[in-house]
Every structure is written in structure tokens, then in C-alpha cells.
Amino acid sequence: MNGLRPLLAGAAGRCPNCGEGALFEGFLKVAPRCASCGYDLKAADSGDGPAVFVILVGGFLVAFAALFTEIAVHPPVWVHLLVFLPLALGVCLGLLRPMKGVMLAAQFVNKASEARHD
Numbered sequence: 001m002n003g004l005r006p007l008l009a010g011a012a013g014r015c016p017n018c019g020e021g022a023l024f025e026g027f028l029k030v031a032p033r034c035a036s037c038g039y040d041l042k043a044a045d046s047g048d049g050p051a052v053f054v055i056l057v058g059g060f061l062v063a064f065a066a067l068f069t070e071i072a073v074h075p076p077v078w079v080h081l082l083v084f085l086p087l088a089l090g091v092c093l094g095l096l097r098p099m100k101g102v103m104l105a106a107q108f109v110n111k112a113s114e115a116r117h118d
Helices: 004-009 047-075 075-108
Strands: none
Touching: 004 075, 047 075
8 A cells, every 4th residue: 555645635634544535524623434435533643743743844934934024124023923923823724734634644554543552
């Protein structure tokens, strides 16, 4: 099985098993079961991993843009607040769902739920 296909399906919010059914019920709530293939998604748990990666990536992008803007244009502080706070929020919210899907798909690819000892 190609390990990249489930990761791309997860990033798109699709079931990592079949690539068809929805991975999420809401914005970040994982569906209990794939509506297409019936794959059990309840055991999948991404923890805080997606949030950490999103903060690191989104923070780097927004901080770099703010620093570049400060050096190149020297805008007043209120312009930074008006532009970069909403940008940071948008970038982080925009990356959170795909990153959670990738982390859940990575668990599927590596069969992480089979190694759990309850």
C-alpha cells in the first residue's frame, strides 16, 4: 500500500482507509466510523500534535511576514496588530484541520491503534 495516499486523504479530510468518506463530523471532531467503507475511526487520537505543528509553522510564517514588513515598510504598531493578528488566526485555523487529518492518517499508515494496550 502506498503510504502517501492515506496522508493526502487525511489532509483533504477524507478517510485514510478508502479516501472517500468524511474523516470529520464537525470542524475538528473525528467521525466515529467512515460512512463509505465502515472503517472504525474511534480509536484514532491525534492528541496535541496538530496544534503544536500548526503553532510552529503558522507562527514562523506570520512572524517572518511581520518582521519583513517592519524592516521594509516601518508601519505603525496598530498596522501590525490590524494585519498580523487576524493573519495568525486565519493561518492557524486554516492549517489545523488538514494537519489533524494528516496526523490521524499517519496513525493509520503506521497501524498505531493496533499497538494500544488498554
